[in-house]
Amino acid sequence: MPANRSAHLPVILLTALAPISWGTTYAVTTEFLPPDRPLFTGLLRALPAGLVLLALTRVLPRGAWWWKATVLGALNIGAFFPLLFLSAYRLPGGMAAVVGSVGPLFVAGLATVLLGERPTVRTLLTGVAAALGVSLVVLKAAGALDAVGVLAALASTASMSTGTVLTKRWGRPDGVGPLALTGWQLTAGGLLIMPLAVLVEGAPPALDGRAAAGYLYLALANTAVAYWLWFRGIGRLTATQVTFLGPLSPLTAAFVGWAALGQALTPLQLAGMGLAFGATVAGQLGARRAAPVKGSGSGAGKARVPALASRR
Numbered sequence: 001m002p003a004n005r006s007a008h009l010p011v012i013l014l015t016a017l018a019p020i021s022w023g024t025t026y027a028v029t030t031e032f033l034p035p036d037r038p039l040f041t042g043l044l045r046a047l048p049a050g051l052v053l054l055a056l057t058r059v060l061p062r063g064a065w066w067w068k069a070t071v072l073g074a075l076n077i078g079a080f081f082p083l084l085f086l087s088a089y090r091l092p093g094g095m096a097a098v099v100g101s102v103g104p105l106f107v108a109g110l111a112t113v114l115l116g117e118r119p120t121v122r123t124l125l126t127g128v129a130a131a132l133g134v135s136l137v138v139l140k141a142a143g144a145l146d147a148v149g150v151l152a153a154l155a156s157t158a159s160m161s162t163g164t165v166l167t168k169r170w171g172r173p174d175g176v177g178p179l180a181l182t183g184w185q186l187t188a189g190g191l192l193i194m195p196l197a198v199l200v201e202g203a204p205p206a207l208d209g210r211a212a213a214g215y216l217y218l219a220l221a222n223t224a225v226a227y228w229l230w231f232r233g234i235g236r237l238t239a240t241q242v243t244f245l246g247p248l249s250p251l252t253a254a255f256v257g258w259a260a261l262g263q264a265l266t267p268l269q270l271a272g273m274g275l276a277f278g279a280t281v282a283g284q285l286g287a288r289r290a291a292p293v294k295g296s297g298s299g300a301g302k303a304r305v306p307a308l309a310s311r312r
Helices: 003-022 025-032 038-057 065-078 080-090 095-100 103-114 121-138 147-170 178-201 209-236 239-243 248-260 267-285 306-310
Strands: none
Touching (some): 003 209, 038 178, 038 209, 080 178, 103 147
């Protein structure tokens, strides 16, 4: 392995823990949390985690970073969560995950315009292979597609993809680490979700110990730590490399469903898992070395919906 790729291997492995963690979301949601409260779940995932990170770092945005943090929080959290759940509820099982699996192709296009990372033919073919692999893993036979659901799925993918590329483009302000940047985005995103959750779902549900433990896991490990690793990876890898780790989420969800929930895996699903994992590896091997990011240390950056298993 070339030296630059070898140096990036620990970063890739740590960043991969984020989508792996997100792959456990469906199992935790269906087994531990109250049903039919997706926005409340999104709120408790984002806002407490963001406030904890703000308390730990004690760093607030300054100047232009007030609006930049708000934009990134809206794209990566505040808009992404509601659109994801809307698409998952309105589309047949797994279809939202299939639409979301084109994220690497979205990012490749946006990175060309905003970052100057011109995609290669290999990158585009790898993105297609990743989407096909995810399709084989999660797609179920179903009836007609809902137009609103499809648009919501595309919008959620576009939102997260744009947030990933802008996070890479803007980097971080001097002296600010990825932990603080994560806290800003989670807090902003949670505050955006809060009025929508109250308006749509009303008062919070009563929580027992099991639900409290589930929300605690989602807020800390599944969100605070996972998004910190994700944004940290964006600062050290190319945007394309990071987004090609996304298929690890539905693969993890399928594995957890088989290992913990007794869900069977067909030979076709196993083949899809192999294809998606192969595309994930190829997406790392084929990427160019990331340029230093402004502020990255160089002194300059129970919603019982199976489709949720593949996303954050």
